[in-house]
Amino acid sequence: MNYKQLVNKPQKLAPGHRSCAGCGFPPIVRTVLASTDSPIVASCATGCLEVTTTIYPFTSWKIPFIHSAFENSAATISGVEAAYKALKRSGKIPKDKEIKFVAFGGDGGTFDIGLQSLSGALERGHDFVYVLYDNEAYMNTGIQRSSGTPMGASTTTAPAGKVHQGKEEWKKDMAKIAVAHNIPYVAQASVHNPIDLSMKAEKAFSTKGPAFLIVFQPCQTGWKYPMEKTMEIAKLAVESKFWPLYEVENGKYKLNYKPSKNVPIEEYLKPQGRYKHLFRPDNKQIIEKIQQHVNEEWEKLVNLCRD
Amino acid sequence: MNKEMPLTGAQSVAHAMRQINPDVVAAFPITPQTDIMMNFAKFHSDGKVDTELVRVESEHSAMSCCVGASAAGARAMTATASAGLALMWEILGVASGSRLPIAMAVVNRALSSPINIHCDHSDSMGCRDHGWIQIYNETNQEAYESVFLAVKLAEKVMLPCMICLDGFITSHGVQNVTLHDDKQMKGFVRDYEPKKWLLNTDDPHTVGPLELQDYYFETQKQRADAMIQAKEEYLKIGKELARITGNEYPLFEEYQMDDAEAVVIVMNSTAGNTKAVIDKMRKDGKKVGLLKPRLFRPFPYKEIAEALKHKKYTAVLDRSESYGANAPLYAEIKSALYEADSKPKLKSYIFGLGGRNILEPDIEKVYDELLSGKFDHLETGYIGLRGE
Ligand SMILES: Cc1ncc(C[n+]2csc(CCOP(=O)(O)OP(=O)(O)O)c2C)c(N)n1
Numbered sequence A: 001m002n003y004k005q006l007v008n009k010p011q012k013l014a015p016g017h018r019s020c021a022g023c024g025f026p027p028i029v030r031t032v033l034a035s036t037d038s039p040i041v042a043s044c045a046t047g048c049l050e051v052t053t054t055i056y057p058f059t060s061w062k063i064p065f066i067h068s069a070f071e072n073s074a075a076t077i078s079g080v081e082a083a084y085k086a087l088k089r090s091g092k093i094p095k096d097k098e099i100k101f102v103a104f105g106g107d108g109g110t111f112d113i114g115l116q117s118l119s120g121a122l123e124r125g126h127d128f129v130y131v132l133y134d135n136e137a138y139m140n141t142g143i144q145r146s147s148g149t150p151m152g153a154s155t156t157t158a159p160a161g162k163v164h165q166g167k168e169e170w171k172k173d174m175a176k177i178a179v180a181h182n183i184p185y186v187a188q189a190s191v192h193n194p195i196d197l198s199m200k201a202e203k204a205f206s207t208k209g210p211a212f213l214i215v216f217q218p219c220q221t222g223w224k225y226p227m228e229k230t231m232e233i234a235k236l237a238v239e240s241k242f243w244p245l246y247e248v249e250n251g252k253y254k255l256n257y258k259p260s261k262n263v264p265i266e267e268y269l270k271p272q273g274r275y276k277h278l279f280r281p282d283n284k285q286i287i288e289k290i291q292q293h294v295n296e297e298w299e300k301l302v303n304l305c306r307d
Numbered sequence B: 001m002n003k004e005m006p007l008t009g010a011q012s013v014a015h016a017m018r019q020i021n022p023d024v025v026a027a028f029p030i031t032p033q034t035d036i037m038m039n040f041a042k043f044h045s046d047g048k049v050d051t052e053l054v055r056v057e058s059e060h061s062a063m064s065c066c067v068g069a070s071a072a073g074a075r076a077m078t079a080t081a082s083a084g085l086a087l088m089w090e091i092l093g094v095a096s097g098s099r100l101p102i103a104m105a106v107v108n109r110a111l112s113s114p115i116n117i118h119c120d121h122s123d124s125m126g127c128r129d130h131g132w133i134q135i136y137n138e139t140n141q142e143a144y145e146s147v148f149l150a151v152k153l154a155e156k157v158m159l160p161c162m163i164c165l166d167g168f169i170t171s172h173g174v175q176n177v178t179l180h181d182d183k184q185m186k187g188f189v190r191d192y193e194p195k196k197w198l199l200n201t202d203d204p205h206t207v208g209p210l211e212l213q214d215y216y217f218e219t220q221k222q223r224a225d226a227m228i229q230a231k232e233e234y235l236k237i238g239k240e241l242a243r244i245t246g247n248e249y250p251l252f253e254e255y256q257m258d259d260a261e262a263v264v265i266v267m268n269s270t271a272g273n274t275k276a277v278i279d280k281m282r283k284d285g286k287k288v289g290l291l292k293p294r295l296f297r298p299f300p301y302k303e304i305a306e307a308l309k310h311k312k313y314t315a316v317l318d319r320s321e322s323y324g325a326n327a328p329l330y331a332e333i334k335s336a337l338y339e340a341d342s343k344p345k346l347k348s349y350i351f352g353l354g355g356r357n358i359l360e361p362d363i364e365k366v367y368d369e370l371l372s373g374k375f376d377h378l379e380t381g382y383i384g385l386r387g388e
Helices: A005-008 A025-034 A049-055 A074-089 A106-113 A114-124 A175-177 A194-206 A227-239 A265-269 A273-279 A281-306 B010-019 B034-045 B059-072 B082-097 B140-157 B180-191 B216-245 B270-282 B299-308 B328-337 B360-372
Strands: A040-042 A065-068 A098-105 A129-134 A186-188 A211-216 A247-248 A250-256 B002-007 B024-027 B052-055 B076-080 B103-108 B135-138 B163-164 B174-179 B253-255 B262-265 B287-291 B295-296 B311-320 B347-350 B381-383
Touching: A005 A106, A005 A194, A025 A049, A025 A098, A025 A129, A025 A194, A025 A211, A040 A074, A049 B253, A065 B059, A074 A098, A074 A114, A074 B024, A074 B052, A098 B180, A098 B287, A106 A114, A106 A129, A114 A129, A114 A175, A114 B059, A129 A194, A129 A265, A175 A186, A175 A247, A186 A194, A194 A211, A211 A227, A211 A273, A227 A265, A265 A273, A265 A281, A265 B360, A273 A281, A281 B059, B010 B034, B010 B076, B010 B103, B010 B140, B010 B180, B010 B253, B010 B360, B024 B034, B024 B059, B034 B052, B034 B076, B052 B059, B059 B076, B059 B082, B059 B163, B059 B174, B076 B082, B103 B140, B135 B140, B135 B216, B140 B163, B140 B174, B140 B180, B140 B216, B174 B216, B174 B270, B180 B216, B216 B295, B253 B270, B262 B299, B262 B360, B270 B287, B270 B360, B287 B299, B299 B328, B311 B328, B311 B360, B347 B360, B360 B381
Parallel strands: A040 A065, A040 A098, A098 A129, A129 A211, A186 A211, B024 B052, B024 B076, B076 B103, B103 B163, B135 B163, B262 B287, B262 B311, B311 B347, B347 B381
Antiparallel strands: A186 A247, A247 A250, B002 B174, B135 B295, B253 B287
8 A cells, every 4th residue: 555545545543532642553543444444343452542532422433442451452352253253153244244353452451461361362363453552651541661661761660760770671572472472474563654554454454363563652741752753753763773664474574674874772762751861971881781782683683584 | 842861050051051052152261160161162062052162361351252242242151250250350340331241150169368169159249249140049950040041131131140059069069950942942042132233343333432520420320220120120031931941030039938937048059958957847847938039139129128027037148258347148138128117136147168068957056046036146157167
């Protein structure tokens, strides 16, 4: 799909929802939903996406939508998909009607509390697409650290202070965890590149069985940057190799984008308030550590893609 | 064709599920529930049902899966016990709050800690305020027939329903059970036809939204109203079921109550032992009776107050504690009697926690105590507790 085709697709998420100005997930959700022409049913974990789009008596969802709880978006869609198979068998749904299923979750609802239900659903092989919008913290409850929060970021439960300098552990590699389930399709995408995202979503929807997408979603409130910079920040994450765009089809790794010049990690970290403390002279070594980590991870990925 | 055969309670429930042939069943093992799902899985493997059987990775996901399936438009069922029910707790509320008619067998078992696999009612009592209809069952036959009643009742009032039976005692004890004709039972439950369902993609709607101060309260009132309505519907559907089975489905069963002076109130399998004690004591001319609640949620306050109005002494036997408070069944009976002009002297007993046996002499002792009129009605009695 090109830009023109993409923007001309019917809108399945209505405008007027209540996410923050500059929030990254509305374009993610719109792009994903536009990437299939089949009827589609969505489930969603508790979090920013759910609370800003379903404030009763309004709903932004023009497609059938279910929210159950924080930790069970995948288990809920398992039930919906099982019902689809059963009702097709009993003739309540016409044999030739194809419905697609998508589950959305934030990083907390996916990396942490929802990991078990996600793992169960992937292992059982339900035919659905899981979309993780990764804003790297529990944003809905006020920017608390999740296991998706990167090392060095200051959050409200791991704040930078005199002794501790924000989160002290590396970000969990959720894509690799998904790949380890031997599912047919896993990909990392970013909000600033809708063509790449839409290509991946199309592939995910046409995959038989579970598919998993992680989409990088800067959050102006939690990351503390001016709201108009969301796409710019996302782009810097990819250009600095902090967030590589790649896909894993039936276990085969493929790099989708290779930055042409070396963007140092400072350039990505600098505009974000959550990393402000790292730019104190005494914290210089943390930035160096992050740079080294990014380099190593990139090397590993490039090797995987070469195999 | 009806068929009488020796079956455990678990097998009986599995047969009911086979005859219903639900669209989606989520399964996760926990003793003593496991036998239900193992029997059902065998029916599934042998092609006796064409249910979508989802072997989830936890009870939390079992209930989540049922929520998704039910909202999608499917008839969904599961079964659990004890820790499994406790793990579902959050999603139990999602099911009833989203008004999803899920049916679930609960094989009553004690909660941790310490871990214990045997019967008491602390699990289902622990979620009694969560918007689920609760039907308690004495025998394997009752448990079997209640599954049909539960499914139909749940779908009528759009609330989930649990069918409670005693762990091991009922689930693993063998009794002769009359299985009613497959076709007839299928005809009784009919197909589930929801008004709104997610898989009807031409009519999209949102399930489980965020409701704030402006709407949440009203939604809760609707849930409460539906629960009240469930009492009448239970009786109506019970009458319909009685035409097939020949059995009755009252709000509570009364045994030798007409002239009884001393009444024991107890739920599930212990009611059976109590009946045996009554038969024996009646031979000695003692006026003893039993009131066995079947429908615990919604609780039939008015009807129970009416039934107890002219009784002299009543003991409520609870198979669960409510630490620092009145035991659950006792608290309900006491509150049912508050408005009555005439009421019995009432005493609370706790028994059988963690599967501790209750024997006929224990129950006889309760009756004797009641009939003597010499008991401290303010003090909780503990039946069969060592060191007393
Ligand atoms: C069992 C449970 N624990 C905690 C919460 C409170 N809670 C709601 S949303 C949320 C954070 C969501 O974070 P994330 O999944 O990263 O999504 P985001 O808000 O960033 O979109 C938390 C902690 C909850 N709803 N349920």
